[in-house]
Amino acid sequence: MSVAKEPVAVVGIGQTKHVAARKDVSIAGLVREAAQRALQDAELTWADIDAVVIGKAPDFFEGLMMPELYLADALGAVGKPMLRVHTAGSVGGSTALVASNLVASRVHRTVLTLAFEKQSESNAMWGLSLPIPFTQPLLAGAGGFFAPHVRAYMRRTGAPDTVGSLVAYKDRRNALKNPYAHLHEHDITLEKVQAAPMLWDPIRYSETCPSSDGACAMILTDRAGAARSPRPPAWMLGGAMRSEPTLFAGKDFVSPQAGKDCAADVYRQAGITDPRREIDAAEMYVPFSWYEPMWLENLGFADEGEGWKLTESGVTELDGDLPVNMSGGVLSTNPIGASGMIRFAEAALQVRGQAGEHQVDGARKVLGHAYGGGAQFFSMWLVGAEPPTS
């Protein structure tokens, strides 16, 4: 005999205005701001929260080793369970999923989940290139890690070399409609994107993500909590995480197996058989522009080798048939520890009809996606405007 899971609803979403540096607040002050906005959105108070689940960037990125200890009072967690999740860049997504599991399993009724990073007080570049003895230092930054995989994608699919710039141009224009996005490049043109210098050829400067300070919070609750929600909830229709080693013989860096498996699990839970037709929009973790077409294939929105055609033909534009990264994406906002949760929150905003100027008309089912490490961790959820039927 199996007992059905409790349906999970998102009833509160809060973000800070993401910027290059928030020198006016402590980290506690930063997370507090996002959490307060989520509570206000849900019209709840600290007393309504049963547990807190937080995520952040890897410890040595920002030198904050025990955030769960330091942030308990800022997040109203005193006397309540508080958990911290670690999964590199995907952490914002997996943090939300851990929180959702607490509700789905009826351990807690209403959970605050939050992820953050102050990149201005971090050093991700340094954190990624610690001087390990006996090894040869070769690499200059995360872009150098990912650029060869972009070249491999181009070789494998025959994609024209302009596709990446189309993604960056689209995402930066979407960001102009999102008041919380970090980059607001009002004078952006495709020519400017294409004229930017190559940092790690084939990745241009204009096709990389910024460094941001920011936090994102969500309130997840059960069916009874959703019934009291003052605004339409987003319902979780499926959620999954998968991992694989950073390096192994046979790893497909262009389309990692763990990503495919994770998406398949989400679609199975949600009863999705044709994601391209049944899902209205997707908010994906695209830190370098070319990852849009790569993930379109990995997530089953396009056949292998065909993802770039969706981008090139405008399908992923805000007014296209499958809008991607309506918020402006990681290319416009990247507090690494929070980036996964911002993707999940954007998916929820869309199905709640609360996305403002970057709202996709009629968005009923939207995918939120995060990944991290050397394409090692994947976490995704599908949210809908209607509760799950089974």
Next chain:
Amino acid sequence: MPEVEVLTAPLVVEFPFTRSLGPVQSAFLTGLRERTVLGVRATDGKIMVPPVEYDPVTADELRDLVEVAATGTVTTWAWNPEPRRGQPLDTPFAWVLVRLDGADTAVLHALDATGPDAVTTGMRVRVRWAAERTGAITDIACFEPHESSEEAGQVAPHAGEFTDQVTGIVTPARLDYTYSPGRAQTAYINALAERRTVGERCPSCRKVYVPPRGACPTCGVATTDQVEVGPAGTVTTFCIVNIKARNLDIEVPYVYAHIALDGAGLALHGRIGGIPYDQVRMGLRVEPVWTEGGRYPDHYRPTGEPDADYDTYKELV
């Protein structure tokens, strides 16, 4: 397999992280610079020193600062006979919790005392200010014994405003440990000293790991059979690096490539030289170039062979 001594080396990881203080910690640390100890009034009226931004019971935002005395009472203590690097005093001292006069909570700090016999719970102490103060907890050099009675009525409201307010601090983080690459990588590194590249084969999937890590992450079994690969290999993919890294003495642009050495089950990473950067291509056949005393090949250069066919290496991309 002969027993070989596993390599080890010291590894110190250190970084001076910055922290923005926010309004409460900014006032507290600037106050210390000015020999003023500030606390904050919690929702229940209690005075917390050091002050916190958010109430530990109600989660309310706390901003009602007060000044407390620089004298107080030890509430508990522990003797520290062997001070370590970075601790407040370099001679034996007591760790103490001190409730400053006017405060309801205690602050952790060091007490300069002649020995454990000179420390008691309930003893009276006062702040010994550092000669040079910057707006940090170390502006309190330590506490010292001080005969005085508890001063009542020391709590006075304070705006928390000072000239030249401290808004950020540097908090160095340091890890100091012994790194070992383990048995498999030790064998790999030792072979490199003879300019040979030796990986290990998985007994289950038969793939050769270079560098070896002692286990196959796919099959979850130990790898033990050593297999020499290369020396030549194929560029499976690459990027052209145009930004100079502070920690690397390599002129830009340079080509950072994934190179599948002949016989290896996955690509390793290396720099390509001996060819203009814009002529490097996937499938290029390369071989290592060693420099005197180098632990690794300095770079890889073209062998002059015809390029490898894509189908021969596409599984390794």
